[in-house]
Amino acid sequence: MSAVSTGVSAVxxxxxxxxxxxxxxxxxxxxxxxxxxxxxxxxxxxxxxxxASRFGEQRVFDTPLxxxxxxxxxxxxxxxxxRPVVEMQFDAFAYPAFEQITSHLAKLRNRTRGRxxxxxxxxxxYGGGIGGVEHHCDSSEAYYTxxxxxxxxxxxxxxxxxxxxxDSIDSPxxxxxxxxxxxxxxxxxxxxxxxxxxxxxxxxxxxGFDRALVRRAGRDVTLIAYGPMVATALETAExxxxxxxxxxxxxxxxxxxxxxETVCASVxxxxxxxxxxxxxxFGGYGAEVVARVTERCFxxxxxPVLRVTGFDIPYPPPKLEEHHLPSVDRILDAIxxxxxxxEVVGSYGA
Amino acid sequence: xARTRVPERTLLxxxxxxxxxxxxxxxxxxxxxxxxxxxxxxxxxxxxxVGRRFDTxxxxxxxxxxxxxxxxxxxxEACEVGSVLALRPDDWLFPTxxxxxxxxxxxxxxxxxxxxxxxxxxxxxxxxxxxVGPQCTPLAxxxxxxxxxxxxxxxxxxxxxxLVLLGDGATxxxxxxxALNFAGVWKAPVVFLVQxxxxxxxxxxxxxxxxxxxxxxxxxxxxxxxxxDGNDVAAVYAVVREAxxxxxxxxxxxxxxxxxxxxxxxxxxxxxxxxEVAAWLDRDPVDRLEAYLVxxxxxxxxxxxxxxxxxxxxxxxxxxxxxxDVVPSPDDLFEHVYASTPRHLREQAAALREELx
Numbered sequence: 001m002s003a004v005s006t007g008v009s010a011v012x013x014x015x016x017x018x019x020x021x022x023x024x025x026x027x028x029x030x031x032x033x034x035x036x037x038x039x040x041x042x043x044x045x046x047x048x049x050x051x052a053s054r055f056g057e058q059r060v061f062d063t064p065l066x067x068x069x070x071x072x073x074x075x076x077x078x079x080x081x082x083r084p085v086v087e088m089q090f091d092a093f094a095y096p097a098f099e100q101i102t103s104h105l106a107k108l109r110n111r112t113r114g115r116x117x118x119x120x121x122x123x124x125x126y127g128g129g130i131g132g133v134e135h136h137c138d139s140s141e142a143y144y145t146x147x148x149x150x151x152x153x154x155x156x157x158x159x160x161x162x163x164x165x166x167d168s169i170d171s172p173x174x175x176x177x178x179x180x181x182x183x184x185x186x187x188x189x190x191x192x193x194x195x196x197x198x199x200x201x202x203x204x205x206x207x208g209f210d211r212a213l214v215r216r217a218g219r220d221v222t223l224i225a226y227g228p229m230v231a232t233a234l235e236t237a238e239x240x241x242x243x244x245x246x247x248x249x250x251x252x253x254x255x256x257x258x259x260x261e262t263v264c265a266s267v268x269x270x271x272x273x274x275x276x277x278x279x280x281x282f283g284g285y286g287a288e289v290v291a292r293v294t295e296r297c298f299x300x301x302x303x304p305v306l307r308v309t310g311f312d313i314p315y316p317p318p319k320l321e322e323h324h325l326p327s328v329d330r331i332l333d334a335i336x337x338x339x340x341x342x343e344v345v346g347s348y349g350a
Numbered sequence: 351x352a353r354t355r356v357p358e359r360t361l362l363x364x365x366x367x368x369x370x371x372x373x374x375x376x377x378x379x380x381x382x383x384x385x386x387x388x389x390x391x392x393x394x395x396x397x398x399x400v401g402r403r404f405d406t407x408x409x410x411x412x413x414x415x416x417x418x419x420x421x422x423x424x425x426x427e428a429c430e431v432g433s434v435l436a437l438r439p440d441d442w443l444f445p446t447x448x449x450x451x452x453x454x455x456x457x458x459x460x461x462x463x464x465x466x467x468x469x470x471x472x473x474x475x476x477x478x479x480x481x482v483g484p485q486c487t488p489l490a491x492x493x494x495x496x497x498x499x500x501x502x503x504x505x506x507x508x509x510x511x512x513l514v515l516l517g518d519g520a521t522x523x524x525x526x527x528x529a530l531n532f533a534g535v536w537k538a539p540v541v542f543l544v545q546x547x548x549x550x551x552x553x554x555x556x557x558x559x560x561x562x563x564x565x566x567x568x569x570x571x572x573x574x575x576x577x578x579d580g581n582d583v584a585a586v587y588a589v590v591r592e593a594x595x596x597x598x599x600x601x602x603x604x605x606x607x608x609x610x611x612x613x614x615x616x617x618x619x620x621x622x623x624x625x626e627v628a629a630w631l632d633r634d635p636v637d638r639l640e641a642y643l644v645x646x647x648x649x650x651x652x653x654x655x656x657x658x659x660x661x662x663x664x665x666x667x668x669x670x671x672x673x674x675d676v677v678p679s680p681d682d683l684f685e686h687v688y689a690s691t692p693r694h695l696r697e698q699a700a701a702l703r704e705e706l707x
Contacts, residue, residue, distance in 0.1 A: 032505075058505055063532070064528070064531050064532055064535055066528040066531065066532070068494065068524060068525055068528055069494055069497075069525075069528035069529065069531070069532050071494075072491060072493075072494025072495060072497075072498065072525060072528070072529070073494050073495075073497050073498030073501065073529075073532055074498060075494070075495050075498060076494065076495040076496060076497060076498020076499035076500070076501070076502065076512075077498040077499065077501065077502040077505075078498075079477070079483070079495065079498070079499055079502075080498070080499045080502035080503060080506070081502065081506070082502050082505070082506075096524075099488060099491060099525075100491060100494065100525075103488050103491065104488075104491055104495070107472075108484065109686050109687070109688070109689070110472070110685075110686045110687050111471075111472040111473050111484055112473050112476070112477060112484060112686075113471065113473070113682075113685070113686050114685070114686035114689075115476045115477060115478065116477055116484070117689065148687050149687055149688065151688070171689075172689035173688050173689050210692070257688075257692040257693070257694060258694070260693070260694070
């Protein structure tokens with residue numbers, strides 16, 4: 001995974017993230033990578049594979065097993081001019097760091113009126129779909145997006161994983177970088193030349209750090225997805241062709257700040273929208289998206305904006321998770337309920 | 351990375367707190383600590399007197415409604431002043447909300463020190479100006495910032511130590527233990543100074559801790575630990591100085607006492623007796639040093655009067671600064687949430703401006 005290749009090539013998301021870390025470490029001596037098992041092992045998902053041997057244990061190192069300690073010391077290091085990129089091993093294992101993230105990482109710039117800048121990236125493998133046991137499959141994005149001062153981003157493709165991680169490491173703001181672990185091994189094209197990219201921000205700046213992206217253009221309905229659900233939404237769009245629906249897929253990429261412009265432009269074109277995420281629906285991130293879209297696009301809407309989300313339950317055990325996770329069929333069902341014949345949506349429940 | 355096994359006994363604190371001056375100001379004969387130089391002692395005295403006057407002035411400002419709240423450190427001046435003066439110019443201080451005296455001793459403007467408590471903003475000073483981290487209100491979170499900061503200095507090849515202040519209650523927080531462990535593993539140049547003033551607001555040590563002392567908690571993390579008389583400024587200065595120069599981590603427990611209540615909003619009579627307070631007034635850190643300085647001929651009435659006058663002048667300047675009405679701009683609400691203000695915050699700022707127009 002640490003092999004250098006150039007030009008357009010097929011790479012897994014884990015490989016793309018690995019390359020982004022390597023390129024960032026090579027480009028900027030103040031970048032550090034640390035966390036649990038990120039050194040010799042290369043991370044439990046191998047995202048940091050080969051980095052410790054290439055860059056040395058002063059820059060890529062294992063820490064004691066303590067998440068608040070990892071984030072708290074990262075804050076101190078950033079105050080002293082370094083750019084830490086730290087790994088939380090799994091979504092639910094980041095919770096011990098919650099106080100450091102919400103009370104300090106997110107607020108120190110504001111508390112100090114901009115005098116203290118904390119360019120810290122917290123990488124969090126998140127979401128389900130890998131048969132993980134309890135506490136290994138949470139979708140924790142809403143905890144972070146509800147905290148002003150944090151940027152929250154999540155890639156849906158290997159190419160975007162590279163771009164977003166490089167952008168996150170370059171960002172002067174703290175970034176929660178949510179990695180859809182079920183997509184780690186899915187391959188895609190990486191259009192960034194890893195030699196050129198060492199110090200060329202321009203080569204990957206064609207999208208914009210906090211912009212959403214239309215992944216597939218369509219006329220009839222907008223599917224709004226992010227992270228692990230981007231691939232599911234694209235699959236749904238293909239299946240919808242048979243039903244006669246031309247589906248547009250918007251990949252949010254940056255959950256906070258939110259790109260109202262791209263999302264609303266799409267919904268105004270199509271007049272219908274479904275928001276999809278793995279996390280529970282109640283008080284979830286999708287509720288914010290639905291509210292924003294409704295407030296801004298009301299007169300363009302032919303139907304209420306619907307959500308397809310996980311149930312409002314603790315994440316289920318592996319043998320039941322398929323029932324919990326949004327599926328192509330469930331998303332198609334939601335699309336079918338978008339008042340194509342001026343039906344009353346209330347009869348379908350929520 | 352090979353590690354040398356350190357014999358456990360070198361990590362243990364002494365059975366009795368280390369000291370240089372007895373309660374009456376007479377020197378301890380067989381102290382393992384080195385008495386600070388005369389000019390240092392004289393400066394420690396001056397800063398304690400000024401610091402105490404600042405503290406009483408700040409408490410008075412709460413009664414005039416100029417401060418929303420003030421947590422006094424009266425009685426703890428030996429810790430506040432002794433530890434800060436033991437720092438070198440490039441070292442950093444990571445204080446808590448009770449350490450305003452430490453801040454002004456470090457040179458932070460008193461009005462900027464009190465910004466948090468005055469309510470104009472969450473922090474008034476630039477941390478980089480005097481190398482003072484933001485005052486920490488959640489307990490013990492600053493311990494990890496100090497460890498990270500000090501480790502970063504080591505990685506950058508800089509000889510910088512971090513002094514983190516915490517109280518007895520904060521030693522029960524998980525972050526304290528994670529910080530001691532990280533500092534031990536990294537051998538980070540961090541001094542943890544626990545000001546054990548007997549109470550976490552109202553909860554006494556007996557309900558906080560079962561170890562022989564708080565200093566003992568360093569042993570489990572491989573961090574050398576020291577127990578010191580926290581009302582003996584000469585001893586506090588000596589142990590912090592030694593810890594700073596050691597280049598590695600040290601846990602220091604300083605036994606002291608908070609003479610005032612937790613804050614002006616607290617009623618200390620509900621959880622402690624006046625006899626207990628009186629006993630600690632008898633161990634006053636300023637009186638103790640004054641007695642020693644007089645015995646050594648380092649403090650006469652003229653110098654005492656000059657220091658008192660300086661303290662009054664300082665208090666007057668604090669009053670003058672704090673009596674000025676500061677009206678923060680509502681626009682400040684939206685600044686510095688991010689490095690550049692995102693669109694949704696610009697829209698909210700505009701909406702508020704319109705509402706106020």
